[in-house]
Amino acid sequence: MKENQAIRQAKYVEAIAEALVQAMECDERVFVMGIGVDDPTGVFGSTRPAFKRFGKKRVFTIPLSENAITGVGIGAALSGLRPIMVHARNDFLLLTMDQLVNHAAKWSYMAGGRMKVPFTIRAIIGRGWGQGPQHSQSLQALFVHTPGLKVVMPATPYDAKGLLLASIRDDCPVIFIEHRRLYDTVGPVPEETYTVPLGKGAVRREGRDVTVVASSLMVLEALQASQLLQSDGIAAEVIDLRTLSPLDDELVFDSVRKTGRLVVADTGWETCGVAAEVSARVASNVFGSLKAPIRRVCLPDSPTPTCASLEREFYPGAEDIAAAVRTVVGRVKEPVRPRGSAQTQESWDKGFTGPF
16 A cells, blocks of 8 residues: 555445445446345435446345345356445344355355355444344454455455455455445545455564454454553464464464464453454464463353443453453462453443444
8 A cells, every 4th residue: 555545544445345346347247236226215324326326236135035046146156247246234144054054155166166155245334323132243264264255354454345345356256255344433534446365464563472364353453452461561462363274374473473372352252252263373372382281261151231320241342351461471360350351342332333
């Protein structure tokens, strides 16, 4: 990115909206479908610019039959088009699992690579306004578990645009997961078209004492945790995975070889989650470099509560990550779990205006 291009600042949601428009301008095979993509709000504003620019022929709403319409998208991709399907909540993807797992993920393999499924599925996660157990789940681990699907979780506006453009151009089905709490965050986003390669993570902050691996919203929480830890004289290295499948193993391994300690923060549940997979890979490949047991900071194994007071107890944040780090560096024997990370989450709550 050139120096003069870094001046322009844009919101995460604006970066996504711009990526859709530019993808459609560059390739007439690209189209967008989903519930509400052509209505006045345009899925939190993310599809409205594309609808204004291209109209109902290329940005259109769909019947409330997620599994069937996903099949239509797969058929369109197999026919040479590049569909983008949008889900306002990633929970609705559960209704599409047959199409995604048994068809989208398998076609290229079954055809010996002769057939491609360039299908991008945008899905939004994240709590807000009491969405509760059925509308706020982080289900990325389900899709990471399926060979043939790529899974992307950008944390910054720059990556949101670059990774979405890369996903649309990819010949594989991509699950592109966006955290609602990131939509109003602001960062540098070049105006021109660019891509961020899938499967490559990034070091967001260098450190010598402990590696903190995170994705999506937890990257911001990890960065805040690293600031809290400075007063303890602890230098945490923060790695943003960006793509969960494929994982950038070597970036993580190299960092752990340097620091000797690992904390993994994920927006999903602890059991059989992405944090568990990252931990297992590190234990299998660079176990000799570890100076302490690996710690995970994830959701507790419980359905998501709805009321605000329970949400504050349920969701981990910067304070939880900092507590886990203090444990692995030997400052405390067991992490104090200030569930709710009051300082961080209060700032999110004040800045988050909904509607979902």
